[in-house]
Amino acid sequence: MTADMVIVGNGALGLSVAVETALRDRSLRIVVVGPDARPGSASVAAGAMLNCYAEVTTRTGEHPASRAKFALAREAARLWPGWLERLAEAARDVAVPVGSSRGTLVVLGARSTGDGLGSMRAIRAAAEEHGEPFQDVDPYDIGAWEAEAGDQPVDALYLENEGAIDARRVLASLEAAASGLGVRHVTGEVTSLVTAKDAVTGVRLSSGATLPAGAVVLAAGAASGRLIEQLPRGTVQPMLNGTGVALETQRVRGEAVPYVVRTPTLVGGCGLHAVPLGDGVEYLGATNHVYFDAPAGPRLGIVQALLSGYIAQFDRNIAFSAVRRWHYGLRPVTLDTFPLLGRAPMPRLFFATGTYRDGFHCAPAIARHLAGLLTAGAAPEHDPYAVFAPGRKPIETMTADDAAERFAQMALLIAVERGMRLPYIFGTEPIAAACRQKALECVERLGVPVALAPEILGAVSEADTNRVQHVADYLNAVAARA
Numbered sequence: 260m261t262a263d264m265v266i267v268g269n270g271a272l273g274l275s276v277a278v279e280t281a282l283r284d285r286s287l288r289i290v291v292v293g294p295d296a297r298p299g300s301a302s303v304a305a306g307a308m309l310n311c312y313a314e315v316t317t318r319t320g321e322h323p324a325s326r327a328k329f330a331l332a333r334e335a336a337r338l339w340p341g342w343l344e345r346l347a348e349a350a351r352d353v354a355v356p357v358g359s360s361r362g363t364l365v366v367l368g369a370r371s372t373g374d375g376l377g378s379m380r381a382i383r384a385a386a387e388e389h390g391e392p393f394q395d396v397d398p399y400d401i402g403a404w405e406a407e408a409g410d411q412p413v414d415a416l417y418l419e420n421e422g423a424i425d426a427r428r429v430l431a432s433l434e435a436a437a438s439g440l441g442v443r444h445v446t447g448e449v450t451s452l453v454t455a456k457d458a459v460t461g462v463r464l465s466s467g468a469t470l471p472a473g474a475v476v477l478a479a480g481a482a483s484g485r486l487i488e489q490l491p492r493g494t495v496q497p498m499l500n501g502t503g504v505a506l507e508t509q510r511v512r513g514e515a516v517p518y519v520v521r522t523p524t525l526v527g528g529c530g531l532h533a534v535p536l537g538d539g540v541e542y543l544g545a546t547n548h549v550y551f552d553a554p555a556g557p558r559l560g561i562v563q564a565l566l567s568g569y570i571a572q573f574d575r576n577i578a579f580s581a582v583r584r585w586h587y588g589l590r591p592v593t594l595d596t597f598p599l600l601g602r603a604p605m606p607r608l609f610f611a612t613g614t615y616r617d618g619f620h621c622a623p624a625i626a627r628h629l630a631g632l633l634t635a636g637a638a639p640e641h642d643p644y645a646v647f648a649p650g651r652k653p654i655e656t657m658t659a660d661d662a663a664e665r666f667a668q669m670a671l672l673i674a675v676e677r678g679m680r681l682p683y684i685f686g687t688e689p690i691a692a693a694c695r696q697k698a699l700e701c702v703e704r705l706g707v708p709v710a711l712a713p714e715i716l717g718a719v720s721e722a723d724t725n726r727v728q729h730v731a732d733y734l735n736a737v738a739a740r741a
Contacts, residue, residue: 262290264633265462265472267449267486268479269293270302271426271619272611274433275626276478276633278349281440283634289442290470292449292462293479299553301480304588305619306505306534306544307426308519311336312393312418313363314617315385316524317377322656324597324646331598331621331644333389336421338623349436360535362518363421364396367414368406368572370676371522374668378523379414386418393418404520404574405513412572423519423534423542426619445470449479451489458606474633477599478611480618481553481589488729493736494604495649497729499718500553501590501615504562505544507536507583513576515539520573526669526713531568540583543569547616549718551726553589564677590615594730595653596712600625601632601642604650609633652737655710662710663698667691669713707734 264280266273269291277291297303311332319329365382367375386393398412406412437444445464453461453469461471477483484498521532534542546561570578591612593599598621599613611629614621628644646654657665671687671694681687701719702709704727711719719727 260290260470261288262443262470262472263288264290264474264476265470266291266476266478267293267462268477268482268612269434269444270297270300270478270480271305271430271433271622272302272480272614272625273476273478274430274437275622276476276611276629277442278346278433278436278440279623279626279630280633281437281442282345282349283630285440287634290445290472291437291442292445292447292464292470294448295446299481299587299589301503301588301590302426302430302619304503304505304586305426306423306532306542307429307619308363308421308423308521308532308534309336309339309620310363310418310421310423310519310521311620312382312386312389312391313365313421313519313521314524315378315382316526317374317381318656319381319385322654324654325656327644327646328597328617329385331624332617335621335624338627339424342623343432346432346436349439350432351435351439360424360518361419361422363418363423364401364518364520365416365418365523366398366401366412366520366572367523368676369410369413370572371413371525371672374526374672375523376414378525379416382523383416391418392420402514404516405576406573407571407575410571421519425536429619448482449486452486452608454605459608472607474607474609476609476611476629476633480612481591483591483599483610483612490605492732493740495599495610496594496651496653496737497551497733498613499549499551499592499594499715501547501549501592501714502553502557503545503547503586503588503590504557504565505542505546505586507586508541508543508577508580509583510539510541510576510580512579513574515541522572525672526665531565531572533569533573541577541580542586543577544586547590547714549592549714551718551722557587568676591618592715593653594711594715594733595655596715597654598625598647599649600628600644600647601649610649653709653734657710659699659702659708659710662702662713662716663695666698666713666716667694669717670694705731705734707731707738709734 394417396415398415448465449462451463593613599610
């Protein structure tokens with residue numbers, strides 16, 4: 260079998276690219292490769308919040324790449340209603356109802372640090388700038404939820420146009436649409452890229468079979484990292500694993516959330532959210548810990564912190580809820596935390612991954628962008644996402660000292676939220692100083708001056724020598740190329 264296009268990955272992004280491309284050119288022979296069970300898939304585990312403004316932080320507008328990422332999220336929010344209609348039409352006779360909830364309440368807990376306050380201000384400012392409707396909410400009159408004493412919200416706002424969607428049903432709808440459009444699915448995993456004369460000519464499967472293709476799209480989420488490592492050193496930056504754990508619960512006492520309830524996104528990508536799934540079922544997520552090599556499952560301490568955070572900051576009645584199901588997925592996180600979108604330096608290879616926490620939400624916009632490249636044959640004259648080209652040098656949005664300071668902020672934020680209290684005669688500066696020094700030591704381990712996000716520095720601090728050397732070799736190769 261020979262394909263015009265092989266898409267590596269059968270999650271939300273891979274299937275969305277396949278469907279959008281097939282809708283544009285029905286003559287193309289498109290094959291999607293991925294395991295049926297999707298182990299470690301972020302799409303399967305996602306709470307699937309369709310949040311754009313609720314994700315804004317003080318860092319959203321500080322760098323052109325951050326602003327481009329926010330523009331991508333806004334474009335996706337605009338496309339979602341029409342995208343669901345197109346999926347339903349493409350699915351033909353296979354009806355897949357896609358449940359959704361509208362509205363997002365962002366709450367700031369009493370233990371939050373200045374970073375949380377800054378994010379709340381940034382959300383309001385961004386909404387006002389772009390004309391997005393929101394309402395300020397009295398944090399002391401939210402409703403029936405009962406936060407623990409001392410952890411009650413001190414600020415809240417409601418975004419009426421944002422909400423969530425059932426990720427599992429969206430995947431089923433994408434599968435039905437792809438099938439209706441003649442897209443073929445090959446069950447299995449891609450173990451390597453096939454190349455000839457420095458161009459990608461296909462993929463090799465775990466079965467040993469080779470699948471020739473005119474173009475290959477890497478959209479396998481965190482699993483794309485294994486294929487990136489096979490490219491010539493310095494071609495594309497390494498991929499890390501952002502681990503997230505969540506659970507579905509059935510209400511026993513109190514009222515389930517009627518819409519998404521969440522905390523603002525804090526330094527290090529931390530936060531809590533509760534998503535209504537109907538009939539008293541809630542999705543409680545999510546954690547964010549980045550590793551070079553992901554553990555087989557969530558760490559016990561992380562799960563404990565997740566559950567205690569909900570009970571304390573949202574509703575102590577959650578402690579009585581029955582656990583129905585656990586979710587655990589791996590988010591694709593690049594070294595600079597920005598996505599890999601578009602044409603790779605190697606001919607006939609394309610990327611749609613590295614989306615961190617935004618892949619599901621941004622799927623319609625990313626699919627449209629990739630489908631345009633795949634069917635038009637050339638990049639648009641004014642590519643709004645050129646900053647995310649896979650072959651770029653890692654984007655640095657801050658100095659190394661700023662990165663160390665944010666690492667210290669992240670550590671203190673986690674410590675305070677988890678109950679750290681110091682006697683009044685002591686301040687937090689000695690702790691912050693130790694964390695700054697740890698961050699600078701991480702950069703020293705790499706041997707290359709580079710400003711990395713706090714969660715990436717955390718991954719470096721836990722990585723073994725081989726992994727650190729792999730990143731250092733990449734950075735040196737990029738420096739030599741420049």
